Amino acid sequence: MRRHLVKRSRFSVKWFILSVTLLFFLVPRVGAGRVVDGIFLTVNGEGITFSEFREFVAGRLGISVGDADSYLRKIDSEEKLRPLLDDFINVTLVRVKLKELGESVSDEEVERVIDGIVRENNITREQFRKALEREGLTYEGYRERLREDMEKSRLVRALRGKEVLVTDDEVREYYVSNRDRFxxxxxxxxxxxxxxxxxxxxxxxxxxxxxxxxxxxxxxxxxxxxxxxxxxxxxxxxxxxxxxxxxxxxxxxxxxxxxxxxxxxxxxxxxxxxxxxxxxxxxxxxxxxxxxLPFDEVKEKIREELVGKRSLAAVREIIKDLREKALIRVNL
Structure with a gap:
């Protein structure tokens, strides 16, 4: 009989490891040892399949989905899994919240941003892929990280837009206090x-x-x-x-x-x-x-930096709040 563990905010990684282990050993396999997919995690009613987590891990580590599958099978401690799992839950919470707000980031929007990056650097898509490979990244992994950045930015604008604005006086004050950086x-x-x-x-x-x-x-x-x-x-x-x-x-x-x-x-x-x-x-x-450098030459750079710092702080606060209120279910 299927059991359910329901818990507010964080849930035990040990339960997650057990759920993955059960998926590996109790669910019939297809082909070269692949796990038949199923819902193993629900966040605020949003069902997450094991393959989604596996694809997330592949992108994070810059490896193929098959290698990510092998990597997850070899995990033998909570310490090794926790960073990936925490990141995955945070990304999912942001995505679910944007969906609730009607502000989801589409595939087309992500591709348009990549098109802009390619044009600005005067390279082809293939050259862009090779440049990513030289940095140990896959194109798919880069695209998903870009999507996550776009999602965080959109969430901040939707929930904390006015809080991250920077005044002219704040920009000048930063310049005066940090002249040695310019x-x-x-x-x-x-x-x-x-x-x-x-x-x-x-x-x-x-x-x-x-x-x-x-x-x-x-x-x-x-x-x-x-x-x-x-x-x-x-x-x-x-x-x-x-x-x-x-x-x-x-x-x-x-x-x-x-x-x-x-x-x-x-x-x-x-x-x-x-x-x-x-x-x-x-x-x-x-x-x-x-x-x-004269203030006028660096003021916009300073403004961008300060907005970035405030946006990062706002994202952390939003995610903390989302985690505290989240209903997370692990299906075993």
Whole structure:
């Protein structure tokens, strides 16, 4: 007899693991070990199939659906599953809420945004796909992450639109307090970590690589030096290169590297930067000289940054509220 576990807000991952295990062993299989699909999770009345979760995992890890199926079969602990499951529930809650509001993001809208990205970069769809592959992403995974970003943005506009607006006075105040983030003509000394994505992917596989890169991003946000990030990679059998650079004149820096160094303060570490086949992190040691750009040249960039920060905070608050009120059912 089918049992039901009903619980407000978070539900036990152990129950989820049990439900997946039962699906693997009790449901008849088809072909090469594939699970016959069925509803295993209901969020606010919205039925979620196992294949939907499997496709979500494939996109998150940048692997095929078949590899995601194998990956899920090998999960042996709550710790490994929880981040994926939490993300999946959050995405589902946002999607269900947008559906209630009549504000769902359509496939056509997502494709139009991708068309715009392709045009702006003057490349073909095929070149775009290959560029994603070099970064360890699948086109399908990228498209779903883009959809999620669009959904979060739309939800914020619908529920907290006025709260994320930024006044001219707030923009100017930020500029005055952070002039050192808008310098030109400076010299910078920094440490740079570089890892070849293709070699790393061949070494540990796409799923493990995505997992370790997520850990690196988290460590960088916390301000850990690139030497610590390098040790994390070495623990997984990936050999990065770490080098000291500088002093380097601001005018000799290019593209995203220049932007990242310009925004850093001494002791801070950048988020990841893709340079060709390599993924790069920077820890700034020193920045000398330079002058701040005029306010009028950076005010819109500042406004965009502040709106982005407020929108991110609003999304977190909305999702927290949705989770507290959610009715989640796991079908065993």
């Amino acid at each position: 310098l030109v003509g400076y010299e910078a000394t920094f440490d740079l970590l570089s890892v070849n994505l293709s070699q790393a992917r061949d070494r540990v596989g796409p799923a493990a690589l995505r997992e370790v890169l997520a850990r690196l991003e988290d460590a960088a946000r916390k301000g850990e030096h690139v030497s610590s990030l390098a040790e994390m990679l070495k623990e997984r059998g990936i050999q990065p290169e770490v080098s000291s650079m500088g002093p380097v004149a601001e005018g000799d820096l290019r593209g995203e590297l220049k932007e990242a160094v310009g925004e850093l303060r001494p002791g801070e570490t950048s988020s990841s930067i893709v340079l060709g086949e390599n993924l790069v992190f920077i820890s700034l040691r020193e920045k000398k000289g330079g002058r701040p």
